[in-house]
Amino acid sequence: xxxxxxxxxxxxxxxxxxxxxxxxxxxxxxxxxxxxxxxxxxxxxxxxxxxxxxxxxxxxxxxxxxxxxxxxxxxxxxxxxxxxxxxxxxxxxxxxxxxxxxxxxxxxxxxxxx
Numbered sequence: 001x002x003x004x005x006x007x008x009x010x011x012x013x014x015x016x017x018x019x020x021x022x023x024x025x026x027x028x029x030x031x032x033x034x035x036x037x038x039x040x041x042x043x044x045x046x047x048x049x050x051x052x053x054x055x056x057x058x059x060x061x062x063x064x065x066x067x068x069x070x071x072x073x074x075x076x077x078x079x080x081x082x083x084x085x086x087x088x089x090x091x092x093x094x095x096x097x098x099x100x101x102x103x104x105x106x107x108x109x110x111x112x113x114x
Contacts, residue, residue, distance in 0.1 A: 042107035049097045052089060061087055065098045072100065079105045 048068065053060035069083040084099035 039110045040107045044102045049095050052094050052096050061096045078102045
């Protein structure tokens with residue numbers, strides 16, 4: 001836990017010993033874990049809703065989802081783009097929904113207010 005975070009959000013533990021330092025990773029091993037920081041956003045999950053066009057063209061909803069997925073994968077802003085496996089039709093509204101998970105190449109960092 002970051003010392004500044006602990007002082008700000010847990011002042012009752014201000015005299016507590018500092019947290020242990022993380023151990024060094026195995027040399028040559030690739031790290032897939034993202035750093036944990038409460039003032040940093042590295043992963044974004046978006047929910048998309050679009051007009052249901054399957055009645056006009058079967059498979060159009062999937063094509064819409066895959067097209068957006070491909071466009072986001074070509075963006076230089078994201079290191080990983082994953083389309084959720086489920087596309088949900090909503091016949092009452094004539095729409096469908098799907099999700100996409102985005103991993104930012106450069107995480108957004110927010111300064112803690114004083």
